[in-house]
Amino acid sequence: MKRKVAAILAADIVGFSRLIAEDEDGTLQQLASYRNVLDDFVTHHGGRVFNTAGDSIMCEFDSAVEATRTAIDIQDYMRAQNLPSAPNKRVRFRIGISVGEVVERQDDLLGMAVNIAARLETLAAPGGICLSRAVHEAVSGHIAVPFVDIGERQVKNIPFPVHAFAIPGPDAAIPLDPQRSSLRTPAMSTLVLASACLIVLVGAGGLVSQDQPSRPMDLLTAEAGILRPVQQSAQTLLLPTNPIEAFSGLVQRGGQIDDPHSAPGLYHNALLLEAKGESIGAHRAYYTLARMGLEFVDPHLRYAALVRAHEGRFIARQVYAELNEDVPTRATALVHALQFDGAERKARLIAFIKEHPGYAPAYFFLAEEHSEDRAESLQTAQDRRIEHAALAEFLKAHDEGRLIPFFLNQSIAADWVEQAHERHARLALSGESVAAIPVLEP
Incomplete structure (x- = not known):
């Protein structure tokens, strides 16, 4: 028997039996479709699927870093796919990752690392990822995502406690152990304290007080598209007083920013990643920035365009409906309106302007809706x-x-x-008069 060291990824669908009972054909079709994409993620990161059983898969990687990146890609993809579905219809994975010595028997792998990965998967929250301590030590300096130390856990059929770390997704809670509520790690204590402070740190505006208590996982830091407990010191989270100048400085300097903690840094990285074709990394940076509750419209427009290009207009509409509900700003409301078509898009734009007449970018889009390019030969x-x-x-x-x-x-x-000057001058030559228009009406 051949022995070797490998990183093992175990993934399992949450509530698979219930999904099958409610809609067997539909669930199996979804699973087959998702498996094709998941297999592509595994192959892209240099791994292989070595075992499948119903709704679960086991994968082998030479690198713990690549195994973790695969897990993050899978959860990001599944979250986007689930947006249009009702909560009880969503297909969500739990993922566990371990590293250690395994025994290769034909194409299968056996050993403690395989067993631990399977048990860590059961500790993960739906949509979340759970890592062994060895994996965390291998990847923490290479992947800019939040890691929450959930301590040692006793799991089935493993003779010793397993020290685990969680990577919670945007909608995934930290997997707390109710029997260990008095044994919180420092990260958990910080999380509870931060929740009580009623303060959200946002990327370009300093401190914004909240009128209502925040859920712990609603406390944001600018990290890789994922919500996490606030663990940094106040110095780490110093934010630019002029984000526009900060962004301009980053553009002039060039190069990707390691571990960005501000809106300018996230936007700069997102644009670079998008230009390099790394759409998943760009998506993560844009999403983090989008949840900061800022009024800048250009990052939202780029993010919506990225989602439309990869997932279609309907998914982009769902993403911005969710953003506009969770972190409502004039920017999210406007970009949400722009994800519609035809008469509904135009009506939403006019309604937006009536409600927010001071949000200047909206007038550019209203002009576009009535332009010759939009109306073609039907422009009146x-x-x-x-x-x-x-x-x-x-x-x-x-x-x-x-x-x-x-x-x-x-x-x-x-x-x-x-563009506005050119179009305005051209229309003026045609004899149209602004003064002749008392109000903007469709």
Whole structure:
């Protein structure tokens, strides 16, 4: 028998028996579809699937880092796929990862590392990942995600306690052990204390007080698209006083930022990752930034475009419906409206402007809705008047300095202003008059 050291990933579907009982054909079709994608993730990171049984899979990797990256990719993918589904219809995985010596018998693997991975999987929260201490030590300096020390756990058929760490997903709770409630780790104590403080640290605006108590996992730090307990010192979380200047400085300096803790850093990294074709990393950075509750519109537009390109407009609409419910801002409301089509998109834009007349970027989109490109040969005199009026309002906001605060990347704002000047001048030559339009109506 051949012995070797390997990283083992074990994944299992939560509530698989219930899903099968409620809709056997549909669940099996979903599982087959997801398995194809999951197998691709495993192969991409240099692993192989060595065992499957119903709803569970076991995978082997030469690297604990690549095994963990695969797990994160799987959970990110499943979360996106589950957005349009009702909670009781969602397919969610628990994932456990261990590393150690295994015995290879034909194409199968046996050994304590395999058994521990399977037991760690049962400790993970739905949508979450649980690692052994050895895996945590191997990956903590290489992957910028939150790790929560959940301490030693006694698990079935393992003769010794297993020290475990959790990577909770955005919707996954930390897997607490009710029998160990008096034995909280420092990370857990910090989590409880942070919850009581009613303060959220956000990426570009310092401290924002909350009127209502926050759930522990609603306390955000700018990490890899995942919510985590606040564990850093106040010095670590010092935020730029002028995020626009900070972003400009990062662009001039170039290069990716290690472990970004601010909106400018996350946006800078997301753009670089997107340019390199690393869509999962870009998605993670954009999502973290999107949940900071800021009013900058350009990162939201880039994130929505990325989701549409990879998952389609319906998923993008669901993502922004969720963001607008969880962390509502004018930026999330506007970008959510833009995920619709035709008359509904136009009606939502007009409703948005009536509710938020001071959010200048919205006028650019309203003008676009009534432009010749949108209306094609159907553009009417009323369309041209509305386009002209919306562009005039947009340019007025720019002249008064009310446009700048809504863009982290000022080059995008400058490009919009240039386009608006050209279109406004062209419409003026056609004889349309802003003064002739008392209000903006569809």
